[in-house]
Amino acid sequence: MIPDAAEKRARYGAARERLHALWAGEPDGIARMAGAACVLHEAMPHAFWTGFYRVVGGGLVIGPYQGTPGCSRIGWGKGVCGTAWASGETQVVPDVHAFPGHIACDGRAESEIVVPVKDGRGTVVAVFDVDSTEKAAFDEVDREELERIFAGWE
DSSP states (O other): OOOOHHHHHHHHHHHHHHHHHHHTTOOOHHHHHHHHHHHHHHHOTTEEEEEEEEEETTEEEEEEEEESOOOSEEETTOHHHHHHHHHOSOEEESOGGGSTTOOOSSTTOOEEEEEEEEOTTSOEEEEEEEEESSTTOOOHHHHHHHHHHHTTOO
């Protein structure tokens, strides 16, 4: 079941506090991503896949994440994740089947949100991806709150 706006904000607020405590003093990006994938997966009961694709060389590479196996690699501008990487903008997709070039890593996906994670220079270093089996599971509340969580990544 998709939480209402007030419940989403409360869940994200609690997750943000927990993550900032976990991230305090932790310089390793992968360790920080592992904590974020776990905490945010628990905070989003309507998600079945929650995690990161990291910019490695000329592509996105999976991990860390929570959920079913995903695509190992995604190219620049390909699918929702590659589009978020290329544009540097969050992608809120209410129906993945209507998204041109959607990559079906898991056929159960119906909606998705992907947030670019940027370093202190504004360069996208990863994307945070969440998939749901429900259509229109993500909205502006999710976008605002997730962007707020990842705003101070470095």
